[in-house]
Amino acid sequence: MPKRDSERRSFNSDKAAKARSLLGVGSLEQALLLAEQAWAEDENSADTHSLVASILDHRGEWQASLAHLRRAHELMPDGPQARLNLAMALLRKERPVSKGAAMRFMCRYASRVQRGR
Secondary structure (H helix, E strand, C coil): CCCCCHHHHHHHHHHHHHHHHHHHHHCCCCCHHHHHHHHHHHHCCHHHHHHHHHHHHHHCCCHHHCCCHHHHHHHHCCCCCCCCCCCHHHHHHCCCCHHHHHHHHHHHHHHHHHCCC
């Protein structure tokens, strides 16, 4: 008998929770495997995209991480955590030379997000 949507979501959230736990103890390979399985089963989960991005970030795979952060933001544009994670990743990519430059970047990004760009 095929799994119902609620059972599938629960199973995915179990995988995501286990992946978060593994990330917390530094088991990046195992964490990524579980997170990617959860993502493959629900490609429209902003939370799962954020989790995969976090693991990739810890592995130093910033471009791949950024792609997942952008997708998480697309799926949840009003989510403050998705917005912050994407802004911080973009900030690191731009590598501002001072705290002032970092603040200006954050303000510019925040205003673009508010206007829907």
